[in-house]
Amino acid sequence: MKKQFIIYILLTNLFSQSFTDLTPRPSYDINKIDTPITIDGQLDEESWGLAQIATGFTDTNVFQGEPAAFKTEVKLLYDDSNLYVAFIAYTPPEKIRTSLSKRDNLNGDDWVVIDLDLFGDESLIYGIGANPSGVQIDGRSGFRFDTSLDLIFDVKTSTTDYGYIVEFAIPFSSLRYSVGKSQDWRINFTRGYTTDDEFQHMVVWASKIQGIECQSCQMAFLNGIEPPKQGAGNIEYIPSLVAGYSEDFNNDSTSDNVEPSLFIKYPISSVDLLEIAINPDFSQIESDDIQNDVNTVNALHFKERRPFFSEGAELFRFQPQRGYLNLFYSRTINDPSVTVKYTGKIGKTSYGLISAKDESSPLILPFEEFSTVLNMGESTSNILRIKHQLKNASSIGAIITNRTFDEGGDMTTGGIDFHYHPGKNLHLTLHAAASIHNEPDSLSTIFDDNPYTFDNHTAKFDGEEITGNALGFGLSKMTRTDVTSLTVRLRSPGFRTSNGFETNNSTKWMKLSKGKNIFYDNHPRLLASGHAIAMVYKTNYDGDVKSQGVDFGNQFVFLNGYQIELGIESENELFNGVQFNNMLEVAIAVTGKPNAKTTIHGGIVGENTIIRYLNIPEQTDLYGTWGYVEYKVSDQASTGIGIQYQDAKNYYDGFIINSWYTHSFTSKLSLRTKVQYSDFSHNWFVEPLLTYQPSAFSALYVGINDLLTTDDNMFSNLKESERQFFIKFQYLL
Template sequence: MHKYHRFYAALLVYLLCVIAIAAPPASASDADSAYAPVYHPKLDIPRTAGPIEIDGGIDDVGWRGAARIDRFFEHNPGDETKPEVETEVWVAYDDAYLYVAWICYDDPDEVRAHFCERDDIFSGDYVILCLDTYGEATHAYEIATNPYGIPGDLLFSSSYGEDSTYDLLFESAGRITEFGWVAEMAVPFESLRFPDREDQVWRIDFWRNRPRESRFQYSWVAFDRDDDCWPCQWGTATGISGIEPSAGLELLPSVIAYQSGSLNDEGDFVNGDIDGELSLGISYDLSSELTAEVAINPDFSQVESDAAQLDVNSTFALFYPEKRPFFQEGSDLFDTYFEAIYTRSINDPALAGKITWRNGSNSVALLSAYDEHSVIILPFEERSEFIENGKSYSNVLRFRHDLGEQSHLGVVATDRRFDSGGSGSLAGLDGQIRLSSSNSVRFQLLSSHTDEVDNPALTDSVTTAHLFGDEGYTGALDGESFWGHGLTAALVRSKKNYWAAAQYNELSPTFRADNGFEPSNNRRMGSIEMGGIVRFENSPILESIDGEIDAARKWNFDGVLKDEWITTNVTAHFRAAQTGIHGQYLRSNELFRDIRFDDIWQSHICFSTQPFAALRFGGNYNYGHRIARRDLVMGMETSWGAWADIRPLDRMLIATSFSRIQSDNLRSGERLFSQSVLRATLSLQMTRELSARVVTQYNDRDESWEFDPLVTYRLNSFSVLYFGSTHDYRDLTIEEDGREGWTLTDRQYFL
């Protein structure tokens, strides 16, 4: 990378200034010195002394004799210090449930609690029960509730973090008291997977999150910041014995009724007939370790539209997260370093089945589906194409063997075959090896084989004319057959005050992931990153400042340098309103469509803050020289955005966001492109079961409005009644549509 000597000098001066002003930690007070951290504590859990009712009260006879914990440590912003408020936890069990009660001492007027939908609790006060039932430190349950007893849950994976889409059946209740708040939870053993043995030995921890001016985090276990394995440091729970893994059959029937209407070619809005479908979901737990699921004629549509993205200057297909419950469950097993598995590639299944098995250190997931409207993503070096191609069968297999202490080895295989001919298959190995408490190696090897669909009419002339690979394959879907490969490897070091990583990855020009999401190929890329953090333990203003430098180079398989860049990032966290500010500066040189663009740069700044419980907001601003990829000129690009979460009532949320991007020709000043997206959601939680929300969204690229109301009655995660509708409006013109003005173009009612 050249022409960066002034930038390097400025960066060096900045880092020296940070070090110079960083106040060294003051010595601990006598009180804090006496409050010594307790690492890897042990807890013996007794049986209940009688019945326990989950009602937010803690006076049941069953709590007598429960194990009690009252010594917690602050992890953020403090480092294993004494919290400013007390927390007490009671734990017991019977043949069917694990019971946990939380007593959270605080000023009740300062408690931040929202009466909301399940899993929307994590911006306020809440507590979490952390369970690693196999003790492997690779997968764990995070079972949460807030002061109103609204449940939340996450599934932790050592390699891929927290899966917020996971749902687990359990009971919870809570209430705000004169001394703070209390919560109770009862976790059915039939909802958990654990070893089939008489005496259980689990890893366990108890967390309390308390957002005020800072986001305070406390837990029973003390943690070493030099050890990057979170569950490895949890405590040990014993005493639970004589419980049995679950086994049973669940039938999940569903009835869908709907009516659709749309604007026809003559300009008339035509309503279709009222229609309906029956579907059946079958789930059979052979044991706590093995579950089989089948969905017959499922309705896998989403009840909420995807948030629109700024795509006016993108040449690649856009990634959207999976929101369909059938595919969300067990999704942690499908995560790999490449996006080898993307379940939204199964677009409209008529039949789907899934088997998941977890036995100690081994996990297997098998997914099969018959898709009636399949899509193909054609990846190329500088662009991708998105094509619809009829019916297909998909099979996805994932095996993972956990080696303990955040290490694993895995196998992935996918296969999709079209009714009209053609297929795409993929297989590979991946793993993470923890070399020490701070160092790890990650890798993945993939091989793909493609037998193209033989239907050139599906591709346009530009795609057809594109050639790739050593054999000169065409971009058209013309029945060609080829192999491809992918490779990634990384070395990562993470310490208390700094981190560093080096990574290499490549995807050959003939690599395709038919059941995955890799929209580009023909690349070899090496990158390094390093960063550090300075914590201000005794500052009344600053919590921390961290900085990071990333540098990378990318070539194609002909050895041509395609891109090179360096970015610097600085983030400051303040002890006021949970405020954070992040800045980034990028310099880059890129070869795009055989045109060399040098001296690309962009500056970025963003912030977020929560001055009080009812308001959280943030924004971002970007400015610099960026390629206008459709016009093939350098543009002066500006983008900005803002968002806000407003709670005028503890049962109401108004969530709004606005994003805009625009670019002007750097030489002529001519406007090259612009796009704006506005989205707003109004949610009202009337009871724990009944809620209503309205989503509105505007996208000026296609001059469209969406208006989507929905009423939900949720008995639990798997028993839900929806009643809603979708309304799409477009600003029509005389030239293109024969009429003008905002007009309803599509509408659907559903139940």
């Protein structure tokens, strides 16, 4: 390990480079109008001719700072009801890439977006946009762009002989902002397009520098806007009805159900929002993709797709990649009969409360080398969160979560988090937490056969009080060309989260990494490359070294738009009392667009892996490959198919196939069919879904979930096992 550290220091010295600061930020002076704008994509009102024009866009990412290949102009106006935005995108009409598709699904299209930070502190940055066909996209910016947030706004587009126009009316009632009369917001305008070499470009009005995590610091200023003061009373009611009919062919049984529910959104002001869901249907319209869990000893993580949790999600979200502990995982609230959420803000301080009565409560129970998920029956969850914004998108916050189980026992977790930007490209994260778990007596049989003990406690539920603590730390310095980071995560043997997602405890984990990006001006084939080295070191609380390794990563971006990634990892690991040394993993992946309609991804991996599900784990050679092809059939239809294959020598082998086809009749009416097959479970999943969504919160879904089983191969003795037909209707009153 000492030799590895010396090599690491030598490489980091070779990789050092200085940082160029931001240029002065542009500003936009907005005019207020008395006559509403007609949203038709024409811009023929006289008011538009008086608006300031924002232009002079520059490129980002690989092409950072270069002038945009195509001219873009943006204009803003507002009245007492709406913020109006007009994009004029110049490009030869034959080069416009667009399609009809579902909301938030742009499939490599051209697009435009306005970014809005209405508090100016990065606590919430809206992204609102559309493609040239008028397909809406909305979400919030953060560590990544999150499209789960849905907003109500109007958009119309038109195609001209010089490009296309996108015209928006964004109701102030859809936005959250402070209560002051005259306000200064932070904004930016972004446009995406693909050039003939199949490179996707993202150009912006206020230039961006890669490596500055503070997004608000890089945005332009919107001066002197006086949005309407919103008071209480504009209540939104969203009733819904879910009906289903299920058949179990193995047991020759059927069932049906009809469930009404009501979702209420009560804006107390332009800042505070109360949301109540009574008997909500928290099932997902679109199912999760199949994951291979044959050799998995930890709980699997699934993305949150349910709309109730999208509003205010930025307040409750913790990013483990930045050093945070994941203290809130909304999918632990599984099937509530009633749930309440209140979010708001005073000055720079945001606050939120979630309370739910759950009918079926999954509990993630972590241990040193494995975790399990238990169904604890009915429970009540309460989550309280507060966060105060500091300068340069820094923040300090706290959270407390409690879950009480009807059959006995309760859990409480509390945490304090701190994120600090002492400089525009230096980032510090500190997160401390403690937990108390009062175990029930009535569920002791769950782990009666498990002899595992930790910290003088048993694994089974036998009325013990389990306490624990955890610490997360992250320090990084990022520029466009250099990245250095240190991440530390400590979790004591008794640390458990009541509503979070932490799959292991009794670990002390550290990762030290250094990366270098190189950009080429005159290389015959390469446009850019990235190179990184990372060292990982983990022990338990008894001082045993659980794992140590070195990871080398390389990425190459070619002039034809293709990307190749190559990774090499060497690791020693102690698992379940058995030491495994000099394990090696080599992986290569390729991404590219051979033409305007086709996107491909593929890769292969070879590694020494541990078979973890055995009582005495063993090492074997594993080989895997994956491939994915997406094809745009027309401007209204697209399809894709992917396959993952794994072969762990002498233990298991199999593959997973995922395929889909979508057809959009209009931007509101679409049909999606999803077909999946798992060779590990010998199951087929067929899921056609018809969706009609005239607005963000009004929709009709009609679908079928069909489960088919086979014997030894894909089509051997194929028979239908289960079928579910469902209809869901919801409407914003």
